[in-house]
Amino acid sequence: MLVSAKEMLNKAKEGHYAVGQFNINNLEWTKAILLTAQECNSPVILGVSEGAGKYMCGYNTIVGMVNGMIDTLGITVPVALHLDHGSYEGALKCIEAGFSSVMFDGSHYPIAENIEKTTELVKLTGEKGISLEAEVGAIGGEEDGVIGAGECADPNECKMIADLGVTMLAAGIGNIHGKYPANWAGLSFETLEAVSEKVGKMPLVLHGGTGIPADQIKKAISLGVSKINVNTECQLAFAEATRKYIEAGKDLEGKGFDPRKLLAPGFEAIKATVKEKMELFGSVGMA
Ligand code: 13P
Numbered sequence: 001m002l003v004s005a006k007e008m009l010n011k012a013k014e015g016h017y018a019v020g021q022f023n024i025n026n027l028e029w030t031k032a033i034l035l036t037a038q039e040c041n042s043p044v045i046l047g048v049s050e051g052a053g054k055y056m057c058g059y060n061t062i063v064g065m066v067n068g069m070i071d072t073l074g075i076t077v078p079v080a081l082h083l084d085h086g087s088y089e090g091a092l093k094c095i096e097a098g099f100s101s102v103m104f105d106g107s108h109y110p111i112a113e114n115i116e117k118t119t120e121l122v123k124l125t126g127e128k129g130i131s132l133e134a135e136v137g138a139i140g141g142e143e144d145g146v147i148g149a150g151e152c153a154d155p156n157e158c159k160m161i162a163d164l165g166v167t168m169l170a171a172g173i174g175n176i177h178g179k180y181p182a183n184w185a186g187l188s189f190e191t192l193e194a195v196s197e198k199v200g201k202m203p204l205v206l207h208g209g210t211g212i213p214a215d216q217i218k219k220a221i222s223l224g225v226s227k228i229n230v231n232t233e234c235q236l237a238f239a240e241a242t243r244k245y246i247e248a249g250k251d252l253e254g255k256g257f258d259p260r261k262l263l264a265p266g267f268e269a270i271k272a273t274v275k276e277k278m279e280l281f282g283s284v285g286m287a
Contacts, residue, residue, distance in 0.1 A: 002067065002100040005080040005131040005227070006167045008043040009203040012226040017282030018206075018217075021045040022274055023084060023231035025052050027065065028263050029238075032270040034069055037077050040275060042283040044077065045101065047084040047229060048094075059083075059097035067098075077287035080131065084229070088117050095130060103133035103170070111136075111157050115164065122165045133227075134161045137172030139207040150174035150184070150208075152191040159198040168227055170205035171195045173220075178232050180211045187216050189223060196224035203227060210236075214280055221282065230277055234270045241269035 005019070012019050024030045024046050037044035048062055056062050066081050082101035083094040091102040104121050106114035118134045125132040137153025153171035162169050173195070174188040187206075196204065203226035209217075210232040217228065245265045250256045278284050 001070065002081050002098070003078045004129055004167070005045055005082060005101045005133075008045075008078050008080065009131075009168055009226045010201075011286070012043075012283065013201060013203045013224065015282075015286065016221060017286060018221050018226050018228045019043050019045055019283050019286075020209075020274070020277050020281050021047040021082060021084070021205075021227055021229040022234060022277075023047040023049060023052065023229070024056075024062075025235075026056065028267045029234065029270060030066060030069060031073070032267050033274055034066075034073060034075050034079065036271045036274040036278070037079065037287075038073070038075050040278045040284045041287045042077060042278045042285070043079075043287050044278075044283075045080045045082050045227065047082050047231065048099075049084045049231075050086060050090045053083075053090075053094075059094050059099065063098040082131075082133070084231075085135075088121070091121055092124075095124060095128060099130065101131040101133070101167075103135065105135045105170075107135040107138040107170075107172070111160065115160060118161055118166060119164050125167075126165070131167035133168045133170055133205055134164070134166040135170040135172075136161050139170070139172050139175055139177055150176045150188075152188050153195060155191070155194040155198045158195045162199040162202045166202075168203040168205050169195075169199060170207055173206070175206060175208040175212070177208045178210065180208075187212065187220060189219060192220060192223045192225070199224075205229065209233070209277070217280055228277070228281055230273075233277075234273050237269040237273040238266035241265035 080101040085105040151172040205227040206225045209228045209230035
């Protein structure tokens with residue numbers, strides 16, 4: 001059964017570890033992440049961007065697939081199905097479809113509008129027991145075709161949004177989606193500390209988990225980050241393993257072209273990446 005991310009994140013915040021959000025793109029991705037979470041006895045959040053939602057034939061299809069897998073694979077660890085960087089309308093659709101968690105990314109709106117829309121969603125999600133993530137200070141990198149530098153959130157604005165009663169808060173601290181450029185300045189721990197102080201017990205979310213060095217991840221967790229989003233790293237691992245299989249000519253041997261064989265190395269590579277992250281984040285054994 002899908003659960004809200006609230007309890008798992010509050011536990012993570014108290015226990016000084018983080019729960020991974022791994023974005024899904026298809027059946028292989030979803031199965032690999034769920035099986036790894038179960039093997040690691042770790043809570044997990046499946047992230048779905050609006051683009052990936054369209055790709056997978058809509059939110060109802062995804063809810064059906066995830067619920068079916070949880071049942072058939074015997075998944076007993078806490079699983080939240082979460083809309084990633086949702087619009088207001090997207091959040092409403094996911095709530096309707098049966099997601100257990102949604103993010104409303106109002107970071108590109110003026111703060112008053114972000115507050116207004118977030119307030120409405122706090123009410124709607126609260127009524128249904130669904131967790132809600134809000135964002136302050138846009139996360140840089142490529143997000144739906146828009147490229148930016150890692151922005152830093154205003155701690156006072158973070159407090160305003162946190163006080164509305166959201167479940168978790170994503171604050172820009174110099175993080176970027178996708179691969180980090182060679183001249184990246186690293187995470188702004190100064191910003192993170194200031195935000196943490198303002199929002200108290202609220203679990204903080206670190207987007208752009210791909211390629212952040214392990215020591216920075218650990219420090220971010222020690223300063224109140226309880227949810228870390230990873231997407232690109234699983235894609236890179238999948239692509240590399242698939243390329244190796246094809247370059248080795250394995251698809252030309254016997255029935256190597258069968259998708260169940262062709263996609264198997266990429267599937268295993270996602271599993272290995274997810275396991276590595278769960279170990280780094282400290283969520284293994286915390287289900
Ligand atoms: P990466 O693709 O950089 O891992 O970022 C994932 C993310 O933050 C999704 O919201």
